Amino acid sequence: MRINLDRLLMDIEKYAAYGKNEQGGVTRPSFSPADHEVRQLFIEEIKELGLEVTIDGAANIWGKYKGTGKNPGSIVIGSHLDSVPNGGKYDGPLGVLMAKEIVKRLIELNIRLDHDIEIVSFTAEESNDFNLSTFGSRSFVGRITAEMLQDACDSKGARLSDELKKVNGGLDKFALMMDMHSDKKAFIELHIEQGQRLESANIPMAVINSVVGTYRSTVKVIGQSNHSGTTMMEHRKDALTASSEMILAVERYCQGQGNVVGTVGKLTISPNAANIIPGQVDFILEVRAEKSVTIQRAVEAIQEVLQEIAARREVEIQQEVFLDQKPVVLDQDIVSSLVETAREMNEPCLILPSMAVHDAAHMASVTKSAMVFVKSIEGKSHCPEEYSLPEDIEKAGNFILQGIINLDRTLYRTEYSLPINKTK
Numbered sequence: 231m232r233i234n235l236d237r238l239l240m241d242i243e244k245y246a247a248y249g250k251n252e253q254g255g256v257t258r259p260s261f262s263p264a265d266h267e268v269r270q271l272f273i274e275e276i277k278e279l280g281l282e283v284t285i286d287g288a289a290n291i292w293g294k295y296k297g298t299g300k301n302p303g304s305i306v307i308g309s310h311l312d313s314v315p316n317g318g319k320y321d322g323p324l325g326v327l328m329a330k331e332i333v334k335r336l337i338e339l340n341i342r343l344d345h346d347i348e349i350v351s352f353t354a355e356e357s358n359d360f361n362l363s364t365f366g367s368r369s370f371v372g373r374i375t376a377e378m379l380q381d382a383c384d385s386k387g388a389r390l391s392d393e394l395k396k397v398n399g400g401l402d403k404f405a406l407m408m409d410m411h412s413d414k415k416a417f418i419e420l421h422i423e424q425g426q427r428l429e430s431a432n433i434p435m436a437v438i439n440s441v442v443g444t445y446r447s448t449v450k451v452i453g454q455s456n457h458s459g460t461t462m463m464e465h466r467k468d469a470l471t472a473s474s475e476m477i478l479a480v481e482r483y484c485q486g487q488g489n490v491v492g493t494v495g496k497l498t499i500s501p502n503a504a505n506i507i508p509g510q511v512d513f514i515l516e517v518r519a520e521k522s523v524t525i526q527r528a529v530e531a532i533q534e535v536l537q538e539i540a541a542r543r544e545v546e547i548q549q550e551v552f553l554d555q556k557p558v559v560l561d562q563d564i565v566s567s568l569v570e571t572a573r574e575m576n577e578p579c580l581i582l583p584s585m586a587v588h589d590a591a592h593m594a595s596v597t598k599s600a601m602v603f604v605k606s607i608e609g610k611s612h613c614p615e616e617y618s619l620p621e622d623i624e625k626a627g628n629f630i631l632q633g634i635i636n637l638d639r640t641l642y643r644t645e646y647s648l649p650i651n652k653t654k
């Protein structure tokens with residue numbers, strides 16, 4: 231059984247025209263005019279397919295292809311249609327449009343499964359002007375409540391509650407989303423890898439069995455500002471050279487481990503003048519890994535080096551942890567079922583953790599969830615150069631199509647092992 235690749239590729243191009251910018255990228259944040267248009271298009275298209283369309287409180291779009299009714303509830307496939315500013319064509323839309331293509335094929339082949347098959351497009355997955363990434367899935371599972379959003383506004387003062395109304399969502403419909411959980415029996419999200427692990431291994435796709443945890447802290451390094459001409463080298467307490475050494479130490483530690491990534495991506499220097507020795511540097515330290523214990527070990531090791539550098543260079547450090555998101559274990563039954571499908575189809579696939587958070591990480595708290603990654607070329611994403619090869623996309627599509635057919639047969643056996651906030 232195969233998807234129609236040409237049709238899917240044309241669909242990807244068609245959707246990429248909404249929010250297309252001069253740099254050749256796509257700028258389509260949720261609630262923007264381009265997003266309004268693309269939602270309209272998507273809703274019309276899935277209605278035309280005969281799907282039962284529901285728009286929930288968070289304005290997530292659901293389209294149901296009814297099954298035989300032999301097994302209750304639905305197997306959900308999908309992702310998101312919003313993009314970062316000047317993003318690419320694949321991050322998000324690939325998963326949603328593939329879901330549409332798969333349902334189209336089932337309809338064309340006159341196949342009805344025992345579960346309903348449902349397509350979903352989550353609202354505002356990317357970080358946005360409301361400062362709410364993975365907004366749709368977090369709201370759906372109840373991690374964001376209507377009370378928390380009562381006063382939410384973007385930088386121009388637009389109220390989220392009003393923006394939701396414009397796209398048929400609404401805070402008043404938030405509570406109803408909780409009643410929708412029991413109907414969702416499984417969720418599979420297809421996404422581009424946004425890294426280079428698949429390309430390095432020369433393998434087109436991977437089944438994702440966990441989502442890494444993320445730790446972030448602010449680090450304030452306090453030295454002493456002074457005249458850059460009159461202060462001799464031995465008399466300086468330069469906060470920037472001390473910070474530089476710290477940042478290199480983070481890199482060195484993570485390079486030596488292989489199972490953890492560490493980044494300093496934000497840095498503020500003050501007073502930030504050519505003739506003044508930097509007196510203070512504020513940076514954000516981020517550490518991500520598949521297991522909590524790995525993150526903890528990395529943070530402790532990095533702390534030790536930071537303290538040593540601070541003492542030697544006679545600067546002070548103050549730190550505050552502002553994010554400690556635990557890793558999420560995805561559903562091992564779905565992962566095994568997908569891996570078995572790949573084996574059956576003789577398609578090589580890796581089993582990997584996701585190094586970024588996706589909607590599936592939140593959906594995992596209410597239903598059995600897993601992901602499939604397709605190889606990204608040169609690991610590029612969130613830019614116009616984002617690309618995946620048509621042959622890899624086709625393989626991933628055929629794989630998921632067969633995967634849900636297999637899952638439809640085996641899911642009922644595992645349905646009663648409910649996921650309860652599993653963390654690693």
Ligand SMILES: [Zn+2]
Pocket residue numbers: 310321322355421
């Ligand atoms: Zn995405």
